[in-house]
Amino acid sequence: MINRFRQLLLVILLPILSLPALAQFSLEEVMSYPFATELVAGRATDAMAWVENKRGVRNIYFAKGPEGPSVQLTSYGKDDGQEISSLTFFMNDQWLLYVRGSAPNGNGEIANPDSNPEGAEQIIWLISTEGGDAIRVANGYSPTVHPTENTILFSSPAGIFQIKINEYGIPESDSERLLFRARGSNGGQAWSPDGKEVLFTSSRGDHSFLGIFNPEKGEIRWMAPSVGRDMIPVWSPDGKQVAFVRFSGLKRYELTNLTGGESFSIMVADAATGAAKEVWKSPSDDGGFAQSYPAAPLQWTKANRLLFYSEHDGWMHIYSMNPDGSGLVDLTPGACEAEDSAISPDGGTLYFSSNCGDIDRRHLYSVAVKGGVPKALTKGEGSEMTPVPLASGRGLAMQYMGYNFDKTVGFLASGATTVKQISSTAPLAFPAKSLVKPEQVIYKSPDGVEIHAQLFMPATHKKGEKHPAIIFMHGGPIRQMLLTFHYSSYYSNAYAFNQYLASQGYVVMSVNYRDGIGYGKNFRRAENQGPRGASEYQDIVAGGKYLQGRAEVDPAKIGLWGGSYGGYLTAMGLARNPELFKAGVDLHGVHDWAFRAKQFSLGGWWGISDDLMGKAYESSPVSDLSKWTAPVLLVHGDDDRNVLFQQTTDLAETLREKGVNVDLLIFPDEVHGFLRYDSWFRTFEAAKVYFDKYLK
Template identity: 25%
Template sequence: MDSTHSTLLHRLLDATTWRAFDLDVEGRILAGHDDSGTVQLVELRPGSGQHADGGTRAPLTALPGAVHGRYLIGSRRIVVSHDAGGNERAQLSLLDPDSVDEPVGEDGLTPLVHDPAYIHALVDVLADGRIAYATNRRNGVDFDLVVRDLDDGTEAVLYDGGGMVGAAAVAPDGTRALMTRPGRPALSSQVLLLGGGTVTELTDADEHARHLDPQWLPDGDAAIVTTDSGRDHLGVARLDVATGKLTWLVTDDAHDVTARLSPDGRSMLVVTDDDGASRLAVHDADGTFRREVTLPAGYLGGVADFLAVPRWSPDGTGLALSWSDPATPADVLLIDAARGRAATIATSRDQLAATLPPGLDLVGPTSHGVPTPDGETVPCFVYTPAHPSGSSVVIVHGGPEGQSVRSFSAIVQALVGEGHTVLVPNVRGSVGYGKRWYSLDDVELRLDSVADLAALHAYLPRLGLDPARAALWGGSYGGYMVLAGLAFQPELWAAGVDIVGISSLVTFLENTSPYRRAHREREYGSLERDREFLERASPLHRIGEVRAPLFVIHGANDPRVPLSEAEQVAAAVRANGVEVEMVVYDDEGHGLAKRVNRLDAYPRAVAFLGRALARS
C-alpha cells in the first residue's frame, strides 16, 4: 500500500462516531463518543456553547473498554454498563454526571450490580427508581429477569424459566412485565406475560415468527410489538395482553417496519427498511400516519440501531437517534416530532470530511440483484471506484441473521480507494428482506448461503471485473463465509480476510459460551442430531482444499467465537503450505472495539489484499 492510500485508510479509521443512548426531561442527551479510541459516555447539554444545537459537551467516563448507559427517570444519576476487555460480561454501576469534573474510570463509579464472572445486562429503567436487568449468575447459562430497587437494594426475580432474555418492559402499574425469549424455530421469539408469580405465553413458542421490542401502552391492557407473525415482513401491531390477539397498526408488504412508542403512549416513530436505507415517519399510537421526518441535507442512509436504539424524550416531544450513511460514520440526530424535522446535534460527518484529501468523495453504493442458479436473487450493494482496477472484494456481514445496510465503513471506503470494487451482499439468511429470505439458510440449508458466494463471483464479469482477482472479507458469521468460500470454492477466490470467524460449526458450538449454545443450535443445527451435517458444512472439514492466502484477526477474550477457532484454521492452512497471517489482540473480544487495534490490523489486512489481488 503506498503512503497516500495508507494515509487515507488511517484517516478513515480515525473517524470518530457518536451514539445516542438516552434523552432526559431537560433536553440533555446521554451519548457515546469514541474520540478516545473506545466508546465513552458524553453528556450533550443544551444552551450556548460548542455542539451543533449551541450546547456544550461534558465527557463523563474514561473506562478501559466500551460503555453505554441510561438516565434514571426523575434523577440525575446514570446507569453505566461496562465490561472488561470485550468479554461481554456486563457490569452495572451508577454515576452522577453533575459530580464529574474530569472523565472517571471504574474507581469513579458506584457499583450497582457487580460480579465479573457473570453477565448483568441492563434491560430497562423504570419511572419509580428501579431498573430491570438480565443476569446469568444463577448457573452461568440461563438468564433471569430481575427488577432492582435502587433506593433500598431489594430485588424481585420476574423470570427464571431458563434460556435467554430478549427485550423486556415493565407495566405502568409495576406489577407485570412483558418479555421476549427465543422460540423453538430458528430466529423466532415469543412474548411472555410475567406477573403474580406466573408466566403466561402470549404467543406460541413453535410459531416461526419474530416478536420484538414489546412496549406497554399507558392503559396497561395492551402493548405495541414489532412482529412478522403471519406475514413475510415485520410490521407494527397492538398486542392484547389478556388474549394475545394481534391487531395490525402499520404494515408494508414489501418492507420491514419497526416502531418506538413515546413514553406518553401517544406517538410512534416508525422506521421503514427500504433496501438498507431508512425512511422515518411519526404516527399516532393507533397507527394513523402524521408526517414524514425530514432529514438534514445530504443524509442518505439508515438509523444505526446497531449502535443505539432511538430514545424519546420523557415528554414525548422528540427523540434522539444515531444515524450512519456512506459519508457519515455516526451522528446524533434530534427529531422534533411535531414538525417532523431532524437536526444534527453531534457530528462525525463534518469532522471526517475536513480530514479527507481535497476532491475526494466517499462512494455510495448502487443496488443490484444477483441471480443464483436455483432461481433466487441476492440483494447486493456495489461500491465502484472512480478508476476501477478490475479487482474486487466481497464483504459478508455477520449474524447470520444480520443485514448489510447503507452505512459508513472505513474498510469499504479504503478498499475503494485502493481501486477495488467492493460488493456487499445480503446472502440468504439475512434479515431485512422478509421471513422467507432469512429462513433460507437454516440448518441443512447452510451451504445454500455459501453457494450465494459463487453466484456473486459469477456476476463479476457483468460489472467489468476480473474473476481471477476476487477476494472475500467477513467478520463473525461473515468470517465463516470467508473460510467456507475458500474451502468449498477454492478455484474462485484469490484471498480471504477472516475476522473472529467460525472455522468449525462443531467446535464452535462445543466451545462457545454455554449461554449461547442452545440459542445458536436453532440456527446451525444440534450437536446431538445434526453433527454429521455440521461437520460437512464446516470449512475445517475441507481445509485441505484451501489454496488462497488467508489473513486472520481475532480477540483473545472473544466469548462468542473462541480464539481456538482462529488458531485451528490458521494451523491447518499453514500445514498445507499456504500463506497465513494471523493477529490476535489480548484486550479484545468479538471484534475490534479499540481504535488502536483497528489501526494496527486493518491497514495490514488491506495491504495483504493489495498484494494478493495485484495484476500478475
C-alpha cells in the same frame, strides 16, 4: 491574453488534476469520524446524553436540550477497549448513571483487550451533568432507578442489589445490600410504577419464572409458574397487572437453534394473585428472533395498549392490542421490517425505524398506538434510526448516518423535515468529499433467490480499466449491510474499510446473503443454511461470477474478506472455489461446525444434534481443504466469546501442513467484535497490504 489562457487552462485541468487527490485518503482519515451510540433522553427534561467513540477513546457527552451545546462529561483518554453503556438519567436529570466495562466471559473475566496488568472491572458510575469527577457506585450492571426515590437496583453475578444515593451523588454507607435470595439466575428487574415492588425474571435453565418481590413484606409472589420459559415482563401503567412472553420449556436433549423458531404466547397476570391468562398466541413457530433482537420486544403503553414484535406475517412488524387480546392491529404493515422503536411520553404514538420503501436503508416513521397509517418522518439517501422522544414532546432525538458520514446524534423537531446535528462534527481530516456513493446491486443466485449488495467503485475509474475486486460478507448471519455507514460499530468499521479499498483501486461488493435480516422471515430462515448445507454459500459464488461479468473487474483477481459468519464464508470460498477466489482475509471465522457443536456449546447455538454432525462437517471449510491453495490472512482475538479461538488454531496449523500460505494477526485478550481502535486499524492495515500483494 497569455495570463487569461493560463487561467482558463487551470480551470479546465483543476478537476482532472484534483481527482486522484480527492479519491486518495488514508486509512486513519476514513476511520476518524466519531461514532455515537447509547443515546438516551431525560425523564423530566429535554436533556440528552450519548457516548462518542473517537479512535477507541470512549466518553459521555451531554446536552441540556436540542439547542445545545453538547459538552463532554467524562475524561477517559485511552484506547483501552472499555465499553460505556446503560446511560440512565437520575435525580431530576441532574445526574447520569453509566456502566463502564464489559460483561464477563465464561470464566468470569471482564474483557481486558489492552492487557492492563491491573485487570478490568465492570463498574456502575454516577456523574453530575454539570461536570466533575465520576463517582463509583458499585460493581455490577443494569442500573434501574426508583420512580421517586434516590435508590438504584442493579444486577451482578450474585443477584439483584439495592443501593441508596444521597443528594450529593454519594452512595450511602452500608446501604448496598442483596435485595433477596432466590434460586436461579435473577435479573431484568423493574420497579412497579409506585416504587413499592420489584418485578424480575428467574432463569432456571429449561424453564424460567417471573416474580414480584415486596420489600416491605419480605416476600416473593410468582406469576403463574409453569414448565414454560417466561420472560420479558412489563408492568401495566397502574401497576395492577403484568404482561409477559411465554415460550415452551426445553425438553430433554433439545438444543438452542438461533436460526429456528418457536411458538410463543403473550400472557397477562394479576400482580396481586399471580393468576394469568393467555391473551394472544402466535399461529406457528414465529417466535424467538422477534423477542431477542429488538431492545423492547414487549411494551405496555400509557394508552393501555400492549405492543409487541412478531414475524407471524412473514416480516418483523410491531402489533398493538388491548390487554385482553382484542383489537389486534399491525402498526407497521408492508413487505418491510420494523427495527428500533419508542413510545411518546403520553403513550399515544409509536415511533419506529424501518426499511419500508427503501429496503437497504432505514428511515423513521410514526403511527398511533391504536392503529392508523404510518407517517414517514424522514427520507432520502441517509439512514435514520433510534428514535428517542423528548419529555416535552417537541421532537425526537435520534441517530443518523449517510454514505459519507458516520453515526451521529441529531434532533428532529415535531413537524420538521430537517435533522439538526447535536453530537460532534467530523474532524477536518475526514474525507467526506472523497467517499463514493455505493450502488445498489441486485442479482440472482442459481436457485432464483434475489440477493442485494452494495457496490463501491473506485472514484478514479476510467473506461476500459479493469480493477481487482473484493467481496465483503457480514457476520451474524442476522445482519444487513446498508447503502450508508452502519449503526453497529463493527460494521461501521467494515464500511469505512470498504470505502478505503475502493479509494485504493478495488471494486468492492458487500453482499447481503440469505440468512440475513431486512428481507423477511423466509429469507432469514433460509433452508439448509450453515451447518445444514451452507445454502448461503451459493450467493457468494454467484456474487463472484457477477463481478467477473462486469467490464470494470479483472475476472482473475477476486478476493474475499469477512468476519465471524463472514469469516466462515471467506474460508468456504478459498476451500471450494480456488479458481474464482484468489486470496482472503478471515476474521474470527467458524471453520468446523461439528467442532463448534461439541466444544463451544452443546449444539453450537445452531441446534446441531448428533445426527447432524456429518452434515455439519460437510458444510464446513475443513471438509474441502484438499482444494485450498489460495493465501489467507487469519485474524483473531483470543478472548473471543462467540467463536472459539481454536477454530483459527486448527485451520492455521492444518493449512500450513499442506503448504498453504497462511499469515496470522493475533490479538491477545481481544474479544470477538474488537473493542480497541488499534485492533481494527492494524487488521485493515494488514488486510490492505495482503490484498495488494496477491491481487495487484
